[in-house]
Amino acid sequence: MSNNDRQTNGQPRPSSILDQLEVPPARKDKPRLAWLRAAWKESWQEGGFLYQRWEEVFQARHGGWHEVANWIKGAALFCGFSLIVMMGDAASDIVSTTLKGVSVVPAIGAGDDTGLWGTVVHPVRVFLADQAAHLAVAPAALYAFWQLTGLLGLVGGFFGNAGARITWLLFGIGTLAMIWSAAPAGGRAAATGLAALMWALASIFALRGLTLGPIVHNHPPQYQFNPALHLHATIPAPTPAGDDLGPDSVHPL
Known part of the structure; x- marks a missing residue:
């Protein structure tokens, strides 16, 4: 602070507390933090570790599987395997909960199945209920499994x-065997025949595109045969003029 600042009306002004305070020097980084900062900047420079890894990730977006770096393949396989394990665990919990819920559902009464559909479904219910009495499973669980099997076969087919x-x-x-076994004796043939017709109609969608005859594919040949005759003749070299007797002959004078 200059002398003019310390004077008031030509008289020296006593120094205040602000004049006695000094600005602290800039805080210096610790050696460890400075080393980490320098290593971080160096790794992102061209040729550094992080710079190369980033280039490999960027190239993996445009290259094939064989061109990807090994550490990217390992990370992708690990993530995929972990995802499969989690999905399998979740699926097992869902299936277990569903089966437990189905097993406690009471069986539907026989009077609820009416019409053409009831003519087919009622013998199936009766057959499954009779068999479930000798098994450690509820009739409703067997009926649900029967429905699920048919649905998966229809959609997958x-x-x-x-x-x-x-x-x-x-x-x-x-299904036809269960209906024939559990249907009343007087309508056994009609119930089984009706079920066979309904199953045949549903097979139009389940067996779509299936043919019993051989499939013949007429494709043009991938090669062409062009017969040609190639003659290779060897023409002897011409004999030099005036040398009829050969190089070792002696000409008389």
Whole structure:
């Protein structure tokens, strides 16, 4: 502070508390933080560790699986495996809860099945109820499983899945056998025939595109055969003029 600032009307002014305070010097970083900051900046420079990893991630977006870095493949496989494990665990919990809920559902009375559908479904319910009496499972659980099997076979067969179509065929044969076994004696043939017709109609969608005849694919040949005759003739070198007797011959004078 200059002398003019310390004078008031030509008289020296006593120094105040503000004049005695000094501005503290700038705080210096600790050596450890400074080293970390320097290492961080150096790793992001061209050729640094983080810079190279970022370049590998950027190149993985445009390259194939074989061109991706190994650490990216490992991370992707680990994440995919973890996701599959979590989905499997969640699916097992859902299936277990659903089966427990179905097992406690009381069976629907026989009088609720009426009409053409009831003619097919009622014998199935009766057959499953009789079999469930000898098994450790509720009749409602067996009936729900029967419905689920038919639904999966119908939907999967519509999309051309071979396993689903086999399931659909076994589902239909088993259903016809249950109806024949549990239907009343007087209407057994009619109930089984009606179920067979309904199953055949549903098979139009479940077995869509399935043919029993051989499939012939007429494709043009991928190669062309062009017969040609190639003759290779060897022409001897011409003999130099005036050298009829050969290089070792002696010409008389």
